[in-house]
Amino acid sequence: MKLNRRDFVKTSASGGLAAGAATFISGSAGAQQSQPVLPPASVPQETACAQSLLGAGVAKPDFTLDVDEKPYSQYGVDLKGMLVGGTWPGTPIRYTEGEMFRVLINNRMKQPTCIHWHGILLPSLQDGVPEIAQLPIEAGTSQYYEFPLVQQGSYYYHSHLGLQEQYGLLGALIIDPKDNPYSYDHDEVLMFSDIPPAEGGEIIKGLRSGRHRPEIKDAYEPPNSKDFDIDVVNAGYTLNGQPNSKPWTLTVKKGARLRLRLINSSGSTFFRISIDGLKFSVIEVDGNRMQPVEGQNVIVPTSARYDVLVDVPDSGSYTIHAAALGDSKQCLGVIHTDDVKASVNDKRPSFDGVTVDFRSLKSLEASGFGRKVDRVYDVLLSGDMKAYEWMMNNHYWPEPYAGPDPQKTYLDVKQGEVVQLRMINRSPMSHPMHLHGHTFRVLGGPDDDYAPVMDTVWVPKKQTVTIEFLANNPGMWAYHCHNIWHLAVGMMQPVRYVVGEREMLR
Numbered sequence: 481m482k483l484n485r486r487d488f489v490k491t492s493a494s495g496g497l498a499a500g501a502a503t504f505i506s507g508s509a510g511a512q513q514s515q516p517v518l519p520p521a522s523v524p525q526e527t528a529c530a531q532s533l534l535g536a537g538v539a540k541p542d543f544t545l546d547v548d549e550k551p552y553s554q555y556g557v558d559l560k561g562m563l564v565g566g567t568w569p570g571t572p573i574r575y576t577e578g579e580m581f582r583v584l585i586n587n588r589m590k591q592p593t594c595i596h597w598h599g600i601l602l603p604s605l606q607d608g609v610p611e612i613a614q615l616p617i618e619a620g621t622s623q624y625y626e627f628p629l630v631q632q633g634s635y636y637y638h639s640h641l642g643l644q645e646q647y648g649l650l651g652a653l654i655i656d657p658k659d660n661p662y663s664y665d666h667d668e669v670l671m672f673s674d675i676p677p678a679e680g681g682e683i684i685k686g687l688r689s690g691r692h693r694p695e696i697k698d699a700y701e702p703p704n705s706k707d708f709d710i711d712v713v714n715a716g717y718t719l720n721g722q723p724n725s726k727p728w729t730l731t732v733k734k735g736a737r738l739r740l741r742l743i744n745s746s747g748s749t750f751f752r753i754s755i756d757g758l759k760f761s762v763i764e765v766d767g768n769r770m771q772p773v774e775g776q777n778v779i780v781p782t783s784a785r786y787d788v789l790v791d792v793p794d795s796g797s798y799t800i801h802a803a804a805l806g807d808s809k810q811c812l813g814v815i816h817t818d819d820v821k822a823s824v825n826d827k828r829p830s831f832d833g834v835t836v837d838f839r840s841l842k843s844l845e846a847s848g849f850g851r852k853v854d855r856v857y858d859v860l861l862s863g864d865m866k867a868y869e870w871m872m873n874n875h876y877w878p879e880p881y882a883g884p885d886p887q888k889t890y891l892d893v894k895q896g897e898v899v900q901l902r903m904i905n906r907s908p909m910s911h912p913m914h915l916h917g918h919t920f921r922v923l924g925g926p927d928d929d930y931a932p933v934m935d936t937v938w939v940p941k942k943q944t945v946t947i948e949f950l951a952n953n954p955g956m957w958a959y960h961c962h963n964i965w966h967l968a969v970g971m972m973q974p975v976r977y978v979v980g981e982r983e984m985l986r
């Protein structure tokens with residue numbers, strides 16, 4: 481499917497954020513004042529944020545997320561779900577670019593939680609990561625979040641405390657653009673989740689027992705690869721909360737164009753996604769616009785978001801296949817025209833066309849910073865499958881199930897620097913690596929001048945991937961593997977903004 485000129489007439493006016501496009505502190509890091517700064521003759525009008533927080537009480541939230549513990553059963557497994565609004569996925573949030581984000585969290589559970597706004601560029605103290613960005617929201621208490629939305633695209637929210645995300649504490653977060661350059665008839669959010677086979681503590685104990693994980697016959701693999709290792713054999717997979725026995729279904733008219741927002745909200749699964757008989761064009765990744773690339777299937781790693789345009793030219797019923805890499809199971813959905821009854825093809829997908837992944841992508845506009853790199857870090861990704869210990873630069877961050885002698889170590893940067901992180905994966909598994917509070921360029925593709933801009937990228941086993949970002953959002957930011965089981969044992973090393981001795985002594 482080729483996109484025509486009508487789909488991009490506005491892209492230059494409303495292009496997605498290039499890496500580091502949102503700046504929260506103006507001016508250069510070392511700027512000197514030659515004259516004393518005097519107060520203004522009159523106090524300027526307060527911003528919308530200040531008015532709501534300092535005026536007559538806090539502004540009424542646009543969305544209230546009630547978090548509670550509820551029994552959850554799916555694929556023959558009974559779990560203690562941690563759900564928002566009683567569903568998995570939870571209450572959806574939708575805003576328009578430029579609006580103020582105003583959300584209230586009510587923690588009705590008997591344990592603390594901490595909510596992270598995945599992929600959002602925001603002040604660091606509202607990022608929702610315990611021990612890094614804020615204190616946990618204790619049981620029976622509430623937390624209010626408010627900040628300006630400086631981007632558009634497909635995102636989601638999830639707990640960043642322990643294993644709560646894996647047990648349902650998540651939901652969609654969509655930011656519509658001020659000016660939409662695309663035309664389509666349907667805009668649909670597709671959230672893919674994995675259902676674990678047991679409670680978290682039991683799974684971690686099993687992973688550390690030294691038992692050999694079962695061989696999976698006919699496991700799905702990436703193209704030109706084999707032995708895509710996984711940690712946990714999940715009970716099954718859902719699309720927008722629906723199991724394969726009752727798949728999510730969309731009814732459209734013949735000739736419709738669809739925008740599908742593919743959000744991988746799983747705990748640890750990579751999905752290879754296709755739609756029977758239909759091609760698509762990837763137009764955005766992690767909220768950043770790409771040069772459209774056509775494919776028959778796309779690999780979406782854990783926590784990434786791929787937006788695609790799909791045309792339905794003929795009457796029919798078309799099955800969505802989301803194959804779980806390393807597993808033999810898949811997740812199913814259906815798109816059908818209104819003159820045809822929905823039917824599900826549960827056979828194994830062939831994936832016989834072009835596969836799109838991060839190495840296929842180019843940014844819609846030039847993404848470089850036009851200056852030299854200031855700092856380069858090697859980031860070693862390593863692990864021990866038998867002992868089940870996963871590390872960054874040979875350290876464990878103090879997570880609930882961290883390996884021996886966990887320590888708080890950081891990657892220090894200064895405001896205004898261009899930073900490269902060279903991720904060297906010496907482990908037998910692929911790692912979905914995510915940096916909070918920033919977007920980054922993924923280097924080494926077809927054209928680094930147009931390197932794709934993302935916030936999550938997977939580093940295949942035994943390979944090296946280099947990312948580059950502009951350090952323009954001071955604070956402390958989680959940088960970690962988004963495989964929930966790897967993170968739970970300490971696979972994180974935050975990026976921390978620092979000042980030098982010279983600046984401190986001024």
